[in-house]
Amino acid sequence: MLTVLGAYSWINIRFLLEGAWVTVLVSVCSIILSYIFGIILGIIRYVQIKYLSAIVGFVIDIIRNLPLILIIFFTYFGLPNIGFKPDPIWASVIAMAVFESAMVAEIVRAGIVSIPVGQMEGARSTGMTYWQALRYIILPQAIKNMIPAIVSQFISLVKDTSLATIIVLPDLMNHAQIIYGQNTNYTIPMFLALAVMYFIVCYSLSLLSQYLDHRLGTAKKSGEVEEVVQSVER
Amino acid sequence: MISIFQNYGGALLYGLGQTLLCSIIALIFALIIGSGFAILEVVPNKFLRIIAKVYIEVFRNIPLLVITMFFYVVIPMYVVEISGFVSGTIGLILYSSAFIAETVRSGIQSVDPGQMEGARANGLSFWQAMRYIVLPQAFRYVIPPLGNQFINLVKNSSVLAFVAGFDLMYQGNVIASDSLQSMSTYLCVGVLYLILTLPLSYYMRYLEKKLA
Amino acid sequence: MKKIISRIGLLLTLLLMVVSLSACSSSASQKNVLRDDKQTKTITWGVKADTKLFGLMDVRDNKIKGFEIDLAKAMTKQILGKDGKARFIQVTSQTRMPLLRNGNIDAIMATMTITPERAKQVDFSRSYFDAGQAILVKNGSPIKNVRDLNKNGDVVLGVVGSNSVQNIKKFAPKAKVLQLTDYSQALTALKSGQGQALTTDNGILYGMSIENPGYSVVGGTFTKEPYGIAVDKGQGKFRDAMNNALTKVEQSGQYNKLLYKWFHKVKGFDFKGAER
Numbered sequence: 001m002l003t004v005l006g007a008y009s010w011i012n013i014r015f016l017l018e019g020a021w022v023t024v025l026v027s028v029c030s031i032i033l034s035y036i037f038g039i040i041l042g043i044i045r046y047v048q049i050k051y052l053s054a055i056v057g058f059v060i061d062i063i064r065n066l067p068l069i070l071i072i073f074f075t076y077f078g079l080p081n082i083g084f085k086p087d088p089i090w091a092s093v094i095a096m097a098v099f100e101s102a103m104v105a106e107i108v109r110a111g112i113v114s115i116p117v118g119q120m121e122g123a124r125s126t127g128m129t130y131w132q133a134l135r136y137i138i139l140p141q142a143i144k145n146m147i148p149a150i151v152s153q154f155i156s157l158v159k160d161t162s163l164a165t166i167i168v169l170p171d172l173m174n175h176a177q178i179i180y181g182q183n184t185n186y187t188i189p190m191f192l193a194l195a196v197m198y199f200i201v202c203y204s205l206s207l208l209s210q211y212l213d214h215r216l217g218t219a220k221k222s223g224e225v226e227e228v229v230q231s232v233e234r
Numbered sequence: 235m236i237s238i239f240q241n242y243g244g245a246l247l248y249g250l251g252q253t254l255l256c257s258i259i260a261l262i263f264a265l266i267i268g269s270g271f272a273i274l275e276v277v278p279n280k281f282l283r284i285i286a287k288v289y290i291e292v293f294r295n296i297p298l299l300v301i302t303m304f305f306y307v308v309i310p311m312y313v314v315e316i317s318g319f320v321s322g323t324i325g326l327i328l329y330s331s332a333f334i335a336e337t338v339r340s341g342i343q344s345v346d347p348g349q350m351e352g353a354r355a356n357g358l359s360f361w362q363a364m365r366y367i368v369l370p371q372a373f374r375y376v377i378p379p380l381g382n383q384f385i386n387l388v389k390n391s392s393v394l395a396f397v398a399g400f401d402l403m404y405q406g407n408v409i410a411s412d413s414l415q416s417m418s419t420y421l422c423v424g425v426l427y428l429i430l431t432l433p434l435s436y437y438m439r440y441l442e443k444k445l446a
Numbered sequence: 447m448k449k450i451i452s453r454i455g456l457l458l459t460l461l462l463m464v465v466s467l468s469a470c471s472s473s474a475s476q477k478n479v480l481r482d483d484k485q486t487k488t489i490t491w492g493v494k495a496d497t498k499l500f501g502l503m504d505v506r507d508n509k510i511k512g513f514e515i516d517l518a519k520a521m522t523k524q525i526l527g528k529d530g531k532a533r534f535i536q537v538t539s540q541t542r543m544p545l546l547r548n549g550n551i552d553a554i555m556a557t558m559t560i561t562p563e564r565a566k567q568v569d570f571s572r573s574y575f576d577a578g579q580a581i582l583v584k585n586g587s588p589i590k591n592v593r594d595l596n597k598n599g600d601v602v603l604g605v606v607g608s609n610s611v612q613n614i615k616k617f618a619p620k621a622k623v624l625q626l627t628d629y630s631q632a633l634t635a636l637k638s639g640q641g642q643a644l645t646t647d648n649g650i651l652y653g654m655s656i657e658n659p660g661y662s663v664v665g666g667t668f669t670k671e672p673y674g675i676a677v678d679k680g681q682g683k684f685r686d687a688m689n690n691a692l693t694k695v696e697q698s699g700q701y702n703k704l705l706y707k708w709f710h711k712v713k714g715f716d717f718k719g720a721e722r
Contacts, residue, residue: 011505012505015505015506015508018508061432061435061436062428062432064435065389065427065431065432066389066427066428066431067389067390067391067392067403067427068389069392069393069395069403070392070403070406070423070424073416073420074417074420074424076541077416077417077420077544077548078417078420080549080550081417085548085549087535087550155294155295159295159296159297159298160297162297163299163393165396165627166395166396166627167541168495168536168537168538168541173297173299173300177303177631177634178495178496178505179505180307180634181629181630181631181633181634182498182502182630182657183657184634184637184658187307187308187311187634188308191303191304191307191308194296195296198296198297198300199292203295206291206294306635306638307634307635307638308638310638311637311639315639315640317640318624318640395627396626396627396631397626398624398626407540407606407625407627408606408625410540410544411539411540411606411607412612414543414563414564416543416544
């Protein structure tokens with residue numbers, strides 16, 4: 001009992017919360033970046049611009065099929081070769097953003113494909129250009145369909161930040177390891193704290209996703225997108 | 235890059251083998267456990283549904299690394315000695331089974347409820363109807379997403395590097411520090427991962443198109 | 447079919463680009479670390495944060511503390527003057543070499559042994575601490591020295607990128623070596639029974655045995671591990687400045703004070719041999 005109390009002393013809790021803060025910071029930054037870039041890349045991949053779309057599509061496929069740890073190594077050890085020296089926090093943000101952008105791009109592409117062709121044809125026949133139709137008719141519907149899938153992707157992102165401990169990102173996982181590394185009796189309490197903290201963040205995001213799903217009334221017709229969700233969830 | 239393959243080819247291939255082995259073992263068990271919980275999620279008994287729901291939500295919302303480290307660090311301390319490879323594989327099974335359960339459940343629910351009702355009307359029990367009528371149809375729907383789960387499994391198996399599981403990523407780390415050429419080594423490792431995942435990923439997309 | 451060929455073509459172009467990129471990186475660096483550091487009044491050190499006595503993260507104030515940290519601070523003052531600042535970046539045995547060569551850090555002071563292989567990649571200062579490799583086992587373990595590990599193929603734990611894992615292959619070729627990502631992971635693995643012994647330099651092991659009375663260092667040292675400060679190739683002036691600073695710190699008696707501060711509680715530590 002004493003060891004449990006010792007494990008959850010204010011000093012340790014504060015140290016864990018400092019780690020949790022880094023986890024949240026890295027997650028939020030990379031969520032924003034990957035949302036923006038993911039949508040742009042997804043559209044580029046969908047619209048079939050000669051060469052560009054093929055290249056973007058291929059790069060997305062490569063990134064999607066590599067383990068995230070490898071991408072973290074590439075950003076941390078590789079980026080300095082082109083003159084940018086990120087610290088572990090930036091390296092993680094960039095790695096996460098690159099990886100998740102590719103994931104989101106795939107969701108966006110599938111989301112656009114799931115909109116019936118008639119929508120585009122109808123919009124074009126009322127005199128809209130291709131880009132106008134995409135911007136005002138297709139995308140708003142597609143994004144509505146995609147939101148649950150994108151939120152689940154972001155849940156994965158939060159969990160995946162733990163992998164960046166390998167480059168000594170001072171996140172929740174790393175700080176917990178430091179604490180139980182210095183006192184073995186704290187091992188189980190630390191794992192419990194880790195599980196609870198990650199669960200709270202991720203489960204509230206997943207409740208948000210269910211709420212949005214319900215609110216947007218996409219629960220029924222998003223069958224096709226749900227398949228995409230399954231395919232991107234890690 | 236070529237020199238890495240020449241000098242450390244054997245170690246890399248061994249790592250590739252371990253990654254594949256661990257992924258296949260994890261896929262088989264995760265498929266069994268995942269399908270089990272997927273069925274529990276749709277049975278009439280509310281208590282069983284809650285158990286399934288709790289299991290799935292817990293393992294979906296905790297990082298794989300935390301689960302794996304738990305089995306590597308805590309279980310041997312108090313229960314039984316297990317190696318890094320085994321603890322990594324157990325972590326992968328538990329984590330992936332939660333996702334597979336969700337995939338299979340959506341497959342089961344996409345089968346027309348009339349199928350179940352018809353089967354029950356013909357005198358089959360719930361389990362018989364599930365086994366012979368609903369599941370075979372559900373699996374047809376879920377093959378592409380399951381393929382994608384397998385790709386994720388291969389990628390996620392890289393957590394074995396944290397617990398000295400001798401997988402491809404672990405061998406990559408060891409070779410990178412031995413040869414002191416980290417970028418070239420990790421490029422080699424990347425190519426090997428792509429050999430496993432990329433063809434599968436294209437095949438699954440082809441299947442998706444064909445089934446749609 | 448056409449699509450497949452174009453995909454393969456793309457892949458090859460991409461590979462070529464990446465390979466040429468990584469080839470560029472191996473060219474010698476043009477920068478002058480000593481001049482840059484004098485301008486910014488800061489030296490960026492790569493240090494350990496998981497190694498008791500040398501560099502350990504203090505949970506209470508989130509600062510790294512240890513012998514190497516204090517020595518690095520003292521040397522920074524010698525090189526840059528009174529207002530020189532030392533910046534510390536946490537490294538592991540796995541990340542320190544790439545980080546130095548990429549320029550994220552100016553120098554490594556992270557329990558790094560001077561070896562001929564490493565000297566091909568980086569320049570070393572002269573040794574600032576003489577360690578030797580040893581093994582840490584649970585009290586009452588049948589393993590008394592490194593030879594015992596060879597008898598029945600025991601599992602030895604080490605850290606990725608440390609040279610102790612290479613040495614152990616020479617002294618106990620039958621032992622199976624597991625390499626973990628850092629020392630706190632390796633120690634946790636030893637306590638979990640993932641291996642029968644943990645091997646690394648005695649200084650690090652002493653730090654572990656202070657915190658964990660159930661474990662002890664046995665058999666004495668079986669290699670010589672002089673720790674050096676590593677700087678990037680082509681930074682000869684920076685290395686000379688390091689050597690001068692080290693000499694001054696030693697002559698002023700500051701070195702021995704730091705040694706006493708960190709190692710006076712350690713049982714079995716050879717003070718007379720380590721003093722400068």
